[in-house]
Amino acid sequence: MHRFTDKVVLITGATGGIGSATVRRLAAEGARLALTDLAEDAGEFLSTLEVPSGEMAYWSADLTDEHQVKAVFGKVAERFGRLDVLINIAGYDHDNGVALDRLDEANFEKNIAVNLKTAYLCCLEAARLMRTRKAGAIVNMSSLTWRGSPMQFTYSAAKGGVATLTRSLALALGPEGIRVNAVAPALVEVEAITRIVPAAQWEQVRKGIGGTYPLRRIGQPDDIAGPVAFLASDDACFVTGQILEITGGARL
Numbered sequence: 001m002h003r004f005t006d007k008v009v010l011i012t013g014a015t016g017g018i019g020s021a022t023v024r025r026l027a028a029e030g031a032r033l034a035l036t037d038l039a040e041d042a043g044e045f046l047s048t049l050e051v052p053s054g055e056m057a058y059w060s061a062d063l064t065d066e067h068q069v070k071a072v073f074g075k076v077a078e079r080f081g082r083l084d085v086l087i088n089i090a091g092y093d094h095d096n097g098v099a100l101d102r103l104d105e106a107n108f109e110k111n112i113a114v115n116l117k118t119a120y121l122c123c124l125e126a127a128r129l130m131r132t133r134k135a136g137a138i139v140n141m142s143s144l145t146w147r148g149s150p151m152q153f154t155y156s157a158a159k160g161g162v163a164t165l166t167r168s169l170a171l172a173l174g175p176e177g178i179r180v181n182a183v184a185p186a187l188v189e190v191e192a193i194t195r196i197v198p199a200a201q202w203e204q205v206r207k208g209i210g211g212t213y214p215l216r217r218i219g220q221p222d223d224i225a226g227p228v229a230f231l232a233s234d235d236a237c238f239v240t241g242q243i244l245e246i247t248g249g250a251r252l
């Protein structure tokens with residue numbers, strides 16, 4: 001089934017763990033791909049990517065910077081002439097595991113910028129492009145921590161902000177035919193984690209945390225890509241303002 005044939009889809013955080021799985025999923029479903037990430041050279045990833053639509057562009061940008069965000073959306077408009085779907089995946093946790101009394105302001109600002117400001121700036125630019133056609137779908141990346149997390153204070157606050165931003169935008173943009181949803185995954189195994197956590201320690205975390213989830217495992221990037229594709233597709237044409245938790249049943 002090619003749900004994205006002829007659709008122009010912009011994906012941020014495109015070369016990361018969840019981002020690259022989402023790019024592959026949308027590519028396989030026929031999307032015309034506009035991709036962006038921090039990396040100046042994404043050649044290695046792009047060379048392994050199969051794009052049946054034959055249309056793919058990649059631009060590097062730091063999406064915490066409004067000028068760079070505007071430049072990316074300007075290039076999308078120039079190259080593709082429209083935008084049907086925005087999938088905002090860029091993000092990072094600069095404070096993971098830091099206790100309340102050891103938090104510092106710089107990390108607070110980084111987490112708000114990388115997780116909330118990037119989504120905010122990209123949603124506003126996407127709305128500008130989508131409004132002209134009175135149609136569009138946006139999927140933002142929250143996190144299960146949006147419910148609160150005692151060792152991820154600033155990250156969870158930023159991801160809570162993403163959830164609320166999503167609901168507010170859904171209210172504002174629904175009458176213009178634009179749907180806005182978010183996904184909120186629990187722990188997902190990505191290279192950004194496995195390359196910094198020693199293998200034996202990661203195995204313990206993976207089994208320990210996964211063992212507490214009803215489905216008895218942590219997530220993989222493809223577990224997230226499917227629900228993201230659903231929310232971005234016309235299958236979800238009557239779904240907006242939702243925060244879809246993808247968690248193997250964690251924290252029910």
Ligand SMILES: NC(=O)c1ccc[n+]([C@@H]2O[C@H](COP(=O)([O-])OP(=O)(O)OC[C@H]3O[C@@H](n4cnc5c(N)ncnc54)[C@H](O)[C@@H]3O)[C@@H](O)[C@H]2O)c1
Nearest residue numbers: 013016017018038062063089090091143185187188190192
């Ligand atoms: N892995 C998890 O357990 C998990 C769980 C819930 C939510 N998330 C969220 O999923 C998203 C993807 O994370 P991931 O786990 O694939 O990690 P990742 O580090 O592989 O991917 C994050 C991507 O965002 C990009 N990025 C970071 N800052 C940026 C900036 N300023 N401008 C542009 N791009 C930027 C990075 O370059 C990277 O490619 C993030 O928003 C993360 O917070 C991850």
